[in-house]
Amino acid sequence: MEIQEITQEVEKQNVVIRQVMAEVEKVIVGQKDLLERLMVGLLCDGHLLLEGLPGLAKTTAIRTLAAAIDVGFQRIQFTPDLLPADILGTQIFRPDTGQFVIRKGPIFNNIILADEINRAPAKVQSALLEAMSERQITLAGKCFELEKPFMVLATQNPIEQEGTYPLPEAQVDRFMLKINVTYPTEAQEKEIMNRVRQGVTENVCSAVSSQSIDEAKKAVQAVHMEEKITDYIISLVRATRDPAAYGLDSQNLIRYGASPRASIYLGAAARAHAFINGRAYVIPQDVKAMAPDVLRHRIMVSYEAEAEGIDSDQLIKTLLERIEVP
Template sequence: MGTRDSILQISEAMNAAVVGQQEVVERLLIALVANGHVLMEGLPGTAKTRSVKTLSHLMESEFSRVQFTPDLLPSDVTGSEIYREQNATFEFQEGPIFGNLLLADEINRAPAKVQAALLEAMEERQVTVAGQTHRLPELFLVMATQNPIEQEGTYPLPEAQMDRFMLYVRVDYPDGANELEILRLVRGEKAGKSSEPTKIAQEVIFQARKEVLAVQVAEAAEKYIVDLVLATRIPQKYEGSLQGWIRLGASPRGTLALDAAARAHAWLAGQDFVSPDNIRAVAPACLAHRIHLSYEAEAAGITRTQVIEELLKQVVPV
């Protein structure tokens, strides 16, 4: 079985286990093969945790979950130095961040110090405890969740940390047909009817990442990526409402994320080159969380995703 076939096998199994969330599954797989982190936003019960746990269950990986709360300490996530009396020495005890897939549940409930520790891990793939640097596993993804409604007792994510998530995924409620299928699926699982899946080796993931990097991006596609990002910074160049909606545009990390995600999207579709359709498909997930809305847009109830959709109408590939 080829590398892509193995990844598509994960996709098929996830869609069977996480009903009605095809876009979420696709975004998680893009993050996996493009080596990026994901921020998932949705109401409770929309299968955010189930999606990540299912992905981990289908791979040879160690799954870690941290329930973020206001009283959480950085050491609860990174680990700490433990004094061993028998040896009279300090020994580092790893925290949950040393797993392969870290589910940061309700990340916006964590205080600033915890978010700062997580920021280093996401960007540098390492943590520093008591002056010592500890490398994280080669396969390391942060998949964070937050509730868009309940904001009491939360700490909004700093812009620097938002920028480190490659993709932003909005998780919505399923429709009626999918809800019925979920009901029957979970009932079957409780009855013990689900079978143990075949796990994909980590080497398959690493090979997939090499193949994604080999996907060709023509100069015209590169220019389209850059034009989209620049349009978030200079919206006055375009007609329509963009100028009044955007207060601050995406950083260069947005450009890099859009390039990597578009290549992953093309690879998953069996292409060896990136087309404008691939770029448009991932643009909302790559750019929505990186722009800052104007006060007028917020007052009018305009969402960041709506802004990116308008952006895609205004900016056309050459």
């Protein structure tokens, strides 16, 4: 497909995403980066992890996104006493027929809000692994395919908060993006108060269908990426595993680096970012914009880094400053 054809398709399908964002912005004030990344996850079939203190509209943003799209939605409140069967479903006995039947759980929906996912122990968190990775569920020896689109949008409070459990590393890696949600500005907080008082937050309607989202996804996949941009992505990811090979002195600060999923997701996220900004081609700025959210939960800092107060975001900032941009 020629670049002119891709551009025309991007311009056409970009309207769909703008409609969804317009509906979400009726409720969510500010948080432009958060809304963009929700769109990136939607366009890439990626699972998102939102971290922030209570009361920062994490749950509201996800619920509003689901309301703006004509798809199935289910909110699951994670608590310490939750069981895997409460999420996946279970086998029950029907006395009238004398047979066991499968009762499907809330995971059998398009958009899943896993609210406060780190309030539940690892056994329950791990119940999501097959659904997130394979997009299928195994119950009583039978495989059930999950409907498309399927997204897990999880929220969590910071680990240092009392009563939370760290997510298993295997599950964290399955999240495409980890988004840090911060406090609104003074003006934004005033606008939030006014909107809630006026009841504006209840006026969200289904702006687009799932078929429209599918068409937009095809346009995203067609967005052009030069080989030198692909090489830049690979350099960024590999530098988290072997900093010395790229002239960085952070070897002792990283316990282990990002997995190959990081390269895959960063390329997809860069395409989606270009699409959202109305471009049919990826530029280095698209990669730089998405790199922190793709990499921050995939870099495990060393004890030495923790002692010096260095986190993964600071290491990523150094990577982006030092790795040569094409």
